Structure formats: structure tokens, C-alpha cells
Amino acid sequence: xxxxxxxxxxxxxxxxxxxxxxxxxxxxxxxxxxxxxxxxxxxxxxxxxxxxxxxxxxxxxxxxxxxxxxxxxxxxxxxxxxxxxxxxxxxxxxxxxxxxxxxxxxxxxxxxxxxxxxxxxxxxxxxxxxxxxxxxxxxxxxxxxxxxxxxxxxxxxxxxxxxxxxxxxxxxxxxxxxxxxxxxxxxxxxxxxxxxxxxxxxxxxxxxxxxxxxxxxxxxxxxxxxxxxxxxxxxxxxxxxxxxxxxxxxxxxxxxxxxxxxxxxxxxxxxxxxxxxxxxxxxxxxxxxxxxxxxxxxxxxxxxxxxxxxxxxxxxxxxxxxxxxxxxxxxxxxxxxxxxxxxxxxxxxxxxxxxxxxxxxxxxxxxxxxxxxxxxxxxxxxxxxxxxxxxxxxxxxxxxxxxxxxxxxxxxxxxxxxxxxxxxxxxxxxxxxxxxxxxxxxxxxxxxxxxx
Amino acid sequence: xxxxxxxxxxxxxxxxxxxxxxxxxxxxxxxxxxxxxxxxxxxxxxxxxxxxxxxxxxxxxxxxxxxxxxxxxxxxxxxxxxxxxxxxxxxxxxxxxxxxxxxxxxxxxxxxxxxxxxxxxxxxxxxxxxxxxxxxxxxxxxxxxxxxxxxxxxxxxxxxxxxxxxxxxxxxxxxxxxxxxxxxxxxxxxxxxxxxxxxxxxxxxxxxxxxxxxxxxxxxxxxxxxxxxxxxxxxxxxxxxxxxxxxxxxxxxxxxxxxxxxxxxxxxxxxxxxxxxxxxxxxxxxxxxxxxxxxxxxxxxxxxxxxxxxxxxxxxxxxxxxxxxxxxxxxxxxxxxxxxxxxxxxxxxxxxxxxxxxxxxxxxxxxxxxxxxxxxxxxxxxxxxxxxxxxxxxxxxxxxxxxxxxxxxxxxxxxxxxxxxxxxxxxxxxxxxxxxxxxxxxxxxxxxxxxx
Numbered sequence: 001x002x003x004x005x006x007x008x009x010x011x012x013x014x015x016x017x018x019x020x021x022x023x024x025x026x027x028x029x030x031x032x033x034x035x036x037x038x039x040x041x042x043x044x045x046x047x048x049x050x051x052x053x054x055x056x057x058x059x060x061x062x063x064x065x066x067x068x069x070x071x072x073x074x075x076x077x078x079x080x081x082x083x084x085x086x087x088x089x090x091x092x093x094x095x096x097x098x099x100x101x102x103x104x105x106x107x108x109x110x111x112x113x114x115x116x117x118x119x120x121x122x123x124x125x126x127x128x129x130x131x132x133x134x135x136x137x138x139x140x141x142x143x144x145x146x147x148x149x150x151x152x153x154x155x156x157x158x159x160x161x162x163x164x165x166x167x168x169x170x171x172x173x174x175x176x177x178x179x180x181x182x183x184x185x186x187x188x189x190x191x192x193x194x195x196x197x198x199x200x201x202x203x204x205x206x207x208x209x210x211x212x213x214x215x216x217x218x219x220x221x222x223x224x225x226x227x228x229x230x231x232x233x234x235x236x237x238x239x240x241x242x243x244x245x246x247x248x249x250x251x252x253x254x255x256x257x258x259x260x261x262x263x264x265x266x267x268x269x270x271x272x273x274x275x276x277x278x279x280x281x282x283x284x285x286x287x288x289x290x291x292x293x294x295x296x297x298x299x300x301x302x303x304x305x306x307x308x309x310x311x312x313x314x315x316x317x318x319x320x321x322x323x324x325x326x327x328x329x330x331x332x333x334x335x336x337x338x339x340x341x342x343x344x345x346x347x348x349x350x351x352x353x354x355x356x357x358x359x360x361x362x363x364x365x366x367x368x369x370x371x372x373x374x375x376x377x378x379x380x381x382x383x384x385x386x387x388x389x390x391x392x393x394x395x396x397x398x399x400x401x402x403x404x405x406x407x408x409x410x411x412x413x414x415x416x417x418x419x420x421x422x423x424x425x426x427x428x429x430x431x432x433x434x435x436x437x438x439x440x441x442x443x444x445x446x447x448x449x450x451x452x
Numbered sequence: 453x454x455x456x457x458x459x460x461x462x463x464x465x466x467x468x469x470x471x472x473x474x475x476x477x478x479x480x481x482x483x484x485x486x487x488x489x490x491x492x493x494x495x496x497x498x499x500x501x502x503x504x505x506x507x508x509x510x511x512x513x514x515x516x517x518x519x520x521x522x523x524x525x526x527x528x529x530x531x532x533x534x535x536x537x538x539x540x541x542x543x544x545x546x547x548x549x550x551x552x553x554x555x556x557x558x559x560x561x562x563x564x565x566x567x568x569x570x571x572x573x574x575x576x577x578x579x580x581x582x583x584x585x586x587x588x589x590x591x592x593x594x595x596x597x598x599x600x601x602x603x604x605x606x607x608x609x610x611x612x613x614x615x616x617x618x619x620x621x622x623x624x625x626x627x628x629x630x631x632x633x634x635x636x637x638x639x640x641x642x643x644x645x646x647x648x649x650x651x652x653x654x655x656x657x658x659x660x661x662x663x664x665x666x667x668x669x670x671x672x673x674x675x676x677x678x679x680x681x682x683x684x685x686x687x688x689x690x691x692x693x694x695x696x697x698x699x700x701x702x703x704x705x706x707x708x709x710x711x712x713x714x715x716x717x718x719x720x721x722x723x724x725x726x727x728x729x730x731x732x733x734x735x736x737x738x739x740x741x742x743x744x745x746x747x748x749x750x751x752x753x754x755x756x757x758x759x760x761x762x763x764x765x766x767x768x769x770x771x772x773x774x775x776x777x778x779x780x781x782x783x784x785x786x787x788x789x790x791x792x793x794x795x796x797x798x799x800x801x802x803x804x805x806x807x808x809x810x811x812x813x814x815x816x817x818x819x820x821x822x823x824x825x826x827x828x829x830x831x832x833x834x835x836x837x838x839x840x841x842x843x844x845x846x847x848x849x850x851x852x853x854x855x856x857x858x859x860x861x862x863x864x865x866x867x868x869x870x871x872x873x874x875x876x877x878x879x880x881x882x883x884x885x886x887x888x889x890x891x892x893x894x895x896x897x898x899x900x901x902x903x904x
Contacts, residue, residue: 155764195666197766199763199764199766201764207726207727207728208725208726208727209726211726212848212876213749213751213753213777213779214647214779214846214847214848214849215744215847216749216751216779217732217743217744217747217749217779217847218722218731218732218735218740218743218744219726219728219731219732220728220731220732221751221752223752223754223755224682224686224752227679227682227683227752228683228687228688230676230679231679231680231683234676235680236680236801238676270670273660274659274660274661274663274671275659275660276658276659276671276672279670279671279672280669280670280671280672283670288670291669291670292667292669292670295669297665297668297669299665299668299673299768300673300675300676300679300757300758300769300772301665301758301759301764301765301766301767301768301769302675302757302758302759302760302765302767302769303675303755303756303757303758303760303772304755304756304760305752305754305755306752306753306754306755306775307753307754307775308754308755308756308773308775311651311810311811312607312651312653312753312775312777312810312811313753313754313775314649314651314753314777314849315753315754316751316753317752317753317754320752320755321760323758323759323760323764323765325665325764325766327665327666327668327669349688358763358764359763359764394666395666395667395669396664396666397666397766424664
């Protein structure tokens with residue numbers, strides 16, 4: 001049995017793998033401020049070649065380099081693609097880290113460093129699995145492709161045209177997405193979808209300059225205009241009121257609901273952690289999980305107008321703006337929702353409010369009923385020896401739709417993080433055990449997909 | 453006729469007066485940053501003494517010095533008090549000034565400098581009238597008191613206790629307030645009242661920290677809470693909706709309405725200047741004047757929450773705040789309105805919104821029917837040779853109520869500014885002619901009040 005040899009190889013060599021992870025972590029790659037992007041892409045490409053793949057940098061006019069790698073199977077026509085990213089969130093605030101975020105220090109079986117959970121650990125783990133197959137079996141059971149981009153943490157602004165221009169190169173029969181891990185009880189987590197996002201700025205304009213607030217009886221106040229317009233978008237029961245907003249929403253299937261019900265969401269821990277007595281509308285239990293996964297949102301990310309310093313100032317501002325994001329569920333398309341927002345503002349008497357789109361991604365998910373999903377679930381339960389927790393979709397967002405909706409194959413997201421991995425936060429970490437198990441899980445997926 | 457001699461003296465000596473004004477302007481006195489306050493108070497006290505008054509600095513524990521001066525009349529028991537202030541607005545933006553704001557440059561009959569209109573010009577003018585009486589007549593026709601404070605531009609935060617402790621010292625039969633001038637056609641402007649102000653900050657709190665906006669289906673958003681609560685305060689027709697907000701409003705008298713109708717408000721110039729097609733609710737003409745003077749307001753001065761930089765950020769903020777000011781009309785008391793605001797928030801389901809009072813002043817006005825008002829109107833029409841424009845009240849605010857409501861005498865506001873004097877703005881100015889006429893007007897008021 002080939003997988004046994006591969007697993008043994010992983011057990012024998014995981015300390016070398018972690019040294020490679022440390023090399024990757026030591027190379028900063030903060031996309032938000034273009035820090036070390038070229039260098040990190042080169043390092044990823046070298047690691048891919050060391051793993052046995054042939055590589056190339058996909059042409060990117062404006063964005064950070066996208067590293068592509070592939071290796072053909074001798075035995076299978078099927079192709080499995082891995083989507084990862086080498087860029088990281090800024091490590092700040094630095095004083096909150098116990099060890100240097102770029103040092104990749106191991107303490108008591110846990111590896112600390114910016115990017116170890118999101119997503120350098122998974123990137124290294126997956127490349128090492130390819131090496132393991134080559135060193136033991138001599139070949140890979142399916143054709144393998146890697147796409148490792150450098151702008152995931154800033155919303156992948158340049159990925160769409162690249163996918164369009166490389167549809168053939170990026171074709172596959174299935175794909176593994178970049179994130180995942182285990183819950184507090186060690187159950188492997190499997191994610192099948194992401195919400196879409198529409199980021200919008202609304203701007204209101206009053207007089208040509210700020211005036212003294214004594215003039216308020218006569219001079220229109222753009223801050224009030226903005227407040228009134230926002231109030232027409234969502235009510236106190238958290239219902240989104242935009243006309244036809246829910247028109248194309250595809251409700252979750254019966255299977256999805258069943259899987260969602262089985263998610264052991266730790267709501268009391270979550271509330272305690274955030275100092276909350278209750279969630280919105282006091283939802284709890286399965287309803288909280290369903291709300292989190294299936295409810296589209298309209299969120300105020302930021303609001304600014306006038307004087308916001310200490311004390312008071314009798315000013316009537318002439319400008320006001322709000323930043324909003326909408327999280328969208330299948331099949332709400334961002335362009336369609338943006339159009340409905342503009343029409344809603346117009347028809348509710350707010351044609352003076354300017355709407356600007358700052359970015360968007362479509363929602364995407366893979367049905368639980370897909371054979372590849374069932375294969376991954378079985379691989380997970382065999383490797384971890386525990387029931388897999390399957391999220392039919394998730395509350396987050398990402399460029400999943402570019403692959404799922406444009407290229408059409410099933411995509412499952414797994415990884416080697418855990419519930420306390422602190423992605424995006426100080427002391428980001430994965431455990432050595434989680435890394436090793438996650439690596440074996442990837443080996444099992446490749447093996448089982450080849451055999452399926 | 454004594455007044456003729458005084459007027460001749462003013463004509464003969466106004467250039468010296470303006471040199472004294474220049475001395476006062478050259479002394480910075482920016483209360484917002486405590487710049488030159490002691491020095492300016494000393495200079496004002498010296499100028500008072502030079503004018504012939506006995507002076508003292510009223511004890512002030514925390515605030516800037518308040519300069520008091522008085523001179524008794526040989527012929528009258530009546531007392532006229534002048535309220536002025538020596539503090540100024542910051543001169544910034546400096547690059548918008550044609551000449552140094554502290555240079556007091558005269559160009560083509562106009563005196564430019566920070567404070568010449570608000571309120572150093574009036575302060576010097578009034579002191580010089582006392583000197584003129586002493587130099588010509590040998591005494592003043594009524595007892596004279598001056599209170600010149602140093603915190604008017606920051607809301608007079610320490611004046612109330614000082615008034616309470618000095619009620620006898622500050623007693624009088626009538627007072628002249630600090631601001632006024634002429635309109636574009638040279639009509640003297642007379643103001644009889646000010647609105648009150650209540651400055652409030654509303655704060656909403658969500659989770660113990662900002663979270664990723666993917667959590668929006670469950671985690672309460674304080675920005676939305678604030679928007680919804682604000683929406684209950686005022687509707688799109690600009691109606692204030694706070695329960696019982698208008699309960700104690702005293703409507704203007706029939707006489708006030710008649711005077712208000714006679715105000716030649718230049719609404720087209722105002723709209724053009726501010727780039728507006730129309731005022732709120734499209735009010736125009738006499739309605740615009742009545743709205744400006746008699747409508748209480750609820751104004752958003754500032755709003756802040758979450759991310760307000762470039763582009764977008766998928767954050768769900770945990771704090772949001774709004775700064776509001778309410779302009780109040782007789783007899784809306786700030787404490788009462790603050791209580792109603794809190795009760796309104798509570799009864800509308802927003803007891804989670806914290807309300808903090810940043811400052812307040814009561815509304816105050818003197819009835820047109822007061823004999824002193826009629827005396828001033830007649831003095832004005834004689835000096836200027838034109839009909840006086842009487843504002844039964846005004847849209848602005850100030851510490852008028854401390855004198856009017858607490859000490860009880862009639863108060864009229866007049867001065868030597870004009871419609872383009874640009875108080876609080878670059879190139880603040882008064883004309884030499886306006887200064888001379890305004891000085892003669894004060895002499896006439898003192899004279900006529902003594903004779904009445």
C-alpha cells in the first residue's frame with residue numbers, strides 16, 4: 001500500500017519539513033505594503049522545484065508574482081489542483097508576540113510565526129507530500145498543479161484576469177483550497193464554500209464647505225442624509241431592506257442543512273471571548289450556525305464625517321461617507337446587488353448619495369453530494385480517526401469563485417491549523433502534530449482521489 | 453448737546469483709537485491653545501485704565517483671566533454694562549491671509565487682522581467712548597461697567613460660577629453685548645437674543661474588540677445601533693422626533709414676527725456662496741428667516757467608527773460615536789433636553805447607547821418691547837441715518853443667558869463689523885468708517901440711555 005510508505009516518510013522527515021517552513025516564514029511577504037513579495041515568490045518557486053515540480057511565474061502586469069507548478073502522473077489522467085498563497089497579513093502589533101513573528105520559534109510542540117497557519121504551513125505541507133510520493137512511490141498518483149498567489153490577503157485584485165487568460169493551464173478535475181484544520185476536540189474541518197463580498201462606499205455631499213452649526217435650520221447636512229439612507233438599508237431586526245436583495249438567493253439543500261446541524265459550534269466560548277451576552281436576535285444553537293453560514297449581510301465597516309476629536313465643535317460638515325460590505329450567498333452576484341443598491345437609493349429619495357464599488361467577489365460552493373467531497377471526507381476520517389465536521393459553506397470570502405464558478409471543478413478546503421491558530425493575529429501558530437497530521441491528510445487525499 | 457462734542461472728539465481721534473486696536477491685535481490671545489492669554493488680559497486692563505476706569509481681574513481658578521472695569525457717573529444712578537471678550541479664534545489657515553493676521557494692516561480704508569471684528573474692535577471702540585466722554589464732558593452720563601472675558605471662543609466654560617459669585621458686582625440696568633454691525637446696504641443690525649446649545653456625544657459599544665466582518669450575521673455592530681438610534685431623533689423632513697422636545701417652546705411674539713419679516717435676508721447670495729440649490733425643505737423668504745431664528749436644531753457635528761482610510765477593510769467595528777449639537781430656543785433648557793434625549797433613547801430600545809454632555813448654554817433673549825431696546829433702535833437710526841434691522845433673536849449661541857437670565861437686565865447686541873467682516877475666517881476685517889460709526893453709535897447709546 002503506497003500511502004503507508006508515504007506516511008512513514010512524513011514521520012521520518014517532518015523536522016526537515018518544518019525547517020523549510022521556517023525558511024519560508026523568515027522571508028517577509030506582506031502584500032498590504034509590498035514587502036518582500038518578489039523574494040518570497042522566488043523562494044516558493046525554488047521550494048516547488050525541490051519538491052519535484054516544474055514551475056513558472058505566471059505573467060502578472062500589476063500584481064505580485066503568481067507561482068505555478070505542476071507534475072504529471074504516470075498512472076492517472078486525473079488532475080488535482082492546489083490553491084495557496086504566500087502573502088501574509090502584517091505582523092503588527094509586534095509587542096503582542098511572545099517570539100519574533102519571522103523567527104518561526106517552536107515552543108512545547110507549537111510552531112509560532114506570521115503565516116504558519118495562513119498559509120505558509122499548508123503550502124510547505126502540500127509541496128512536501130509531492131516530494132514524499134516521489135521519494136517513496138517514485139511518482140504521483142494523479143497529475144498535480146499548484147497555484148500560489150501573492151495577493152490573497154488584499155482581496156486578490158489581479159487574479160481574475162489571470163484565471164481568464166490561463167483557463168487551460170489551470171484546468172483540473174478537483175482542487176484543494178488553502179485553509180482548514182481541526183476543532184478543539186480534534187475533528188478535521190472541511191469547508192465547501194465561501195460567501196461573496198461587495199465592498200461599497202457611500203458618499204454624501206452638502207454645501208461647498210463646512211459651515212457653523214448655527215446654520216443648521218437651513219443648510220442640508222450630508223451626515224443626516226447618510227444616516228437616513230443607511231436606515232433604509234437595514235432595520236433593527238437586522239433585516240436587509242434593499243428591494244429585491246434576496247431575489248436570487250438559492251436556499252441551502254436538505255443535505256447542507258443536515259451537515260450544518262452537525263457542526264459543533266462553540267457559541268458560549270465565542271460569546272465569552274467577545275464579551276457578548278447574546279448574538280444578534282438572540283439566535284442560538286443550530287440557528288446560530290445556519291445564520292452564520294447562510295445569512296447575507298450588510299455591514300458598516302466605517303463611518304466618517306465632521307469633527308471627531310475631543311470635546312465638541314459646532315460644525316455642520318459638508319461631506320460624509322460610509323464604508324459597507326455585503327456578504328453574499330449563492331446566487332447573489334455582486335454586480336447585481338450593487339445595481340439593486342443604487343436603484344434602492346434612487347427609489348427611496350437618495351439619488352444625491354453617491355455609491356462607489358471598492359471590490360467584489362462572487363459566492364461559490366461545491367455541493368456535498370460531489371464524489372470528490374465524499375472522497376475527502378473519508379480520507380479525513382481515516383487519517384484523523386474522528387468524524388469530519390463539514391461546513392457546507394463558510395462565513396468568510398475569497399477568490400474561490402474564480403476557480404469554482406469559472407473553471408467548474410469541485411473544491412474542498414482543508415489545512416493543518418487548529419481553533420487557537422490566531423490567523424491574522426499575534427502569536428499565529430500551528431502545532432507540530434497538526435502539521436504532521438495535515439500533511440498525511442493531503443497525502444491521503446491525493447492517494448484516494450487517484451484510486452477513486 | 454454733549455453727544456456732539458463726543459462725536460467731534462471721535463472724529464478728531466479715531467486714528468489714535470485704531471493704533472490702540474493695532475496694539476491689541478498684535479497681542480495673540482488664542483484661547484483654544486492658551487496662547488498669550490495672561491498678556492492680553494493685562495493689556496486690556498491697561499487700556500481700561502487709560503480709558504479712565506478702575507479695574508480688577510476677577511478671580512478665576514481654572515479659566516483665563518476675566519478683566520473687570522467700572523466708572524461711576526456724577527449725574528445718573530443707572531448702570532450700563534458692556535460684555536466683550538479678548539480671546540480670538542486661531543488665525544489658521546495662515547496662507548489664506550493677504551497680510552499677517554497679527555499686523556492689523558490698513559488697506560483702502562479697511563483694517564485687517566484676527567479679532568478686529570470679533571471682538572477686539574468693539575472692545576477698543578467702547579473703551580474709547582468712555583475716554584471721549586471724560587475728555588469732553590468730563591464725566592460719563594451713566595455708570596459704566598465692563599466685563600471682558602477670555603474664553604468666549606471656546607464656549608465660556610468657566611463663566612457661570614464667576615457670574616454666580618459676582619452677582620452684585622455685575623448688576624446693571626441694561627447691557628450691550630459683543631457683536632453686531634451693518635448689512636450690505638448700511639443698515640445697522642441689532643440683535644436681541646441667542647439660541648441655547650446642548651453638545652452631546654452618543655457612544656455605542658459592541659464586542660470587546662473589532663472582529664472580521666465575516667462574523668456580521670451574529671455579532672452586533674455598534675455602528676448600525678448608532679445609525680438606527682440617530683434615525684429615531686430626526687426624520688428626512690428635518691422634524692426632531694424626540695418625545696416632548698417641543699413641550700416648553702415659547703413661540704415668538706407677534707412683534708417679533710413683524711420685526712423678523714422686516715429682515716432683508718440675502719438668501720440667494722447665501723445659497724450661491726455655499727453651492728446650494730435650495731435650503732432644507734425648500735424654505736424661502738420670510739419662512740427662511742423665521743426658520744433660521746426660531747427652529748431648534750439637532751445637528752450631526754461628527755461621526756466616527758471603524759475603518760475610514762482608502763479602499764475597503766472587512767472589519768466589524770466594536771465602537772461607534774456621534775457628536776451632536778442641539779440649538780435651543782426659549783424656553784428649552786439644555787438639562788431638560790438632555791434628560792428627554794436619554795429617556796427617548798431608552799424608550800425607543802436604545803438604552804445601550806451612552807449619552808455624554810460636552811457643554812451647554814441656555815437660550816436667552818430680550819423682548820423688543822423693552823424700553824432699552826427701543827432706545828438703542830432710535831440711537832442707531834439717528835447715528836446711521838437708516839432704518840435699523842432688528843433680529844428679535846439670532847441663530848447663534850453664547851453666554852448671553854448668564855447675564856440675561858441670571859442677572860435679569862435687558863441686553864442688546866451691536867457692533868462695528870459688516871457683512872463681509874469674515875469673523876473666524878482668514879482676512880477678518882472691519883472698515884475704518886464702520887469702526888468710527890460704531891464708536892459714535894456706542895456714544896449715542898450711553899448718552900440716550902442716560903437721558904431716558
